[in-house]
Amino acid sequence: MTHRRSGRARLALATVALAAGLVGTAAAPAAADPAAPPAAAGSVTPQEETQLRIKVNQLLAAGGPNVRASAQKVLDADNAEAYVEFIEHGFFVAQGADDRELVLAAQANGSADTRAACDRALKGSLAELHAFVTTELPRLLETDDRVRATQIASVGGPEVKAAAGRALRGDHAAVKEFLATGQYVARAKDEAAAKSAKEAEEASRKEAERKAAEAAKDGQPATATLPVTGADAVTFGGAGLAAVALGAGLLVAARRRRSA
Incomplete structure (x- = not known):
């Protein structure tokens, strides 16, 4: 009976952690009793094992790459003990690995302020790192992104x-x-x-070049091609008459000189 009670105690611990909303937050992993033997296959009811499997699936769906990989291994193992171990401990280790990767990426690509904050977070505990990832880091990343967008717009x-x-x-x-x-x-x-x-x-x-080329090829200077009409015709006619009169006068004068 002691063996069964220990297994149920670990199940209860995992259930309490889930009910309190500790899984997926910055809470530290629950401390497991190192002296407690692993839960026997018959330690939980089929209904309880189903509930544990559902929780693992939920963590897989919401987690990062490391959480998903770790959760999938647990689901492949398909036993209650593996589910409890993951919920109590394995999840937090995998989440810490995901958090670390996020912070390292932000540190590599971020502004000076972001890099400094990431450096401080990486020196802290898993709980402190996760708190940074879920609170401060999003604000820093948004500021960096808005600066980048503004710079792109400026050019x-x-x-x-x-x-x-x-x-x-x-x-x-x-x-x-x-x-x-x-x-x-x-x-x-x-x-x-x-x-x-x-x-x-x-x-x-x-x-424009085509029209200019056509005009140069087919046309004449504007003064030679434009018809003479209206006022221009009067001016042209007057000038012609004056030229005729002048020519006649010169002819008469020449004749008079010869007669003399």
Whole structure:
């Protein structure tokens, strides 16, 4: 009976941890009695074992890569003792590994403030590390992302500036979406607009050159080709009459000199 009671005690410990919401938070792993023997296969009822398996699946679904891998091994083992061990201890170790990877990535890519905060967190306990990951780190990452989006907007075209503005007015998810994909979509639009404007300018220049070439090939100077009408005709007629009169006068004068 002692063997059965020890196994049920460990099951009760895991159940209490779950009911109190300790699993998945910054709480430290529950301390297991090192003298307690492992739970026997018949230590829990089928219903209790099913509940434990459900909890492990829930942790797998919500966890990071290390938690998922560890939980899957436990599920593959398919026994109550493995479930209890994971819930009491294995989960926290795997979660610590996931937290550490997140912090190291943030440290490698973050601002000076983010790097310093990550360095401090990595020196703490698993519980302190998880508290940092769930509270302070998200704020630091959002600040870094907003700075990046602002920098991109400052050197971007109209579409990039507009997309960045919309993202910065939104939440962190909107900013991350802009950095991951939105900036590239907007940049492509700016590049397409610039290309279209350049092509239109080039087409206009070529059309102007074509018209100039045709005019030079087929046309005459404007003064020779324009018809003489209206006021220009009067002016032209007056000038012609004056030239005729002048010619006649010169002819008469010449004759008079010869007669003399």
